[in-house]
Amino acid sequence: MVYSYSQLVLEHFREPRNVGEMKDANAKATAGSMACGDMMTFYLKIENGIVTNATFESYGCAANIATGSMVTELIKGKPLEEVKNLTWQEVVKSLGGLPKVKHHCSNLAIDTLMKAISEYEKTGLTEVETSDGKAAGREKTSQVIEG
């Protein structure tokens, strides 16, 4: 089947940004799409409440690769609380649109991202204290999450 993709979708598909495993990620999740059976993984590095790095691996279609790429671009350097509000519609809009039949591919990207954040938060955050005893920010204490 042939789909009509925006120029930006094609750019992110052909040259995806931030692809691959992140060795020092402190949040990770893999999720699959019920609609098509494809899967993807997000890796996040979260420091002091900021998503300082984000990468992904996609085992999905062109639309999923493009949305994964765009998601990493949209969230890098952003506060975690802001990232938690990102929607698939915003990602699709940032890509100049997607065919309706491909919306589930962007849902997979957002669902995987939110799963990684949820796992990160479930395992507990602690306040990092500076030498003067004041909280410097939130830091995760556990290792990379599988699943």
Ligand code: FES
């Ligand atoms: S068709 Fe499966 S992620 Fe796009």
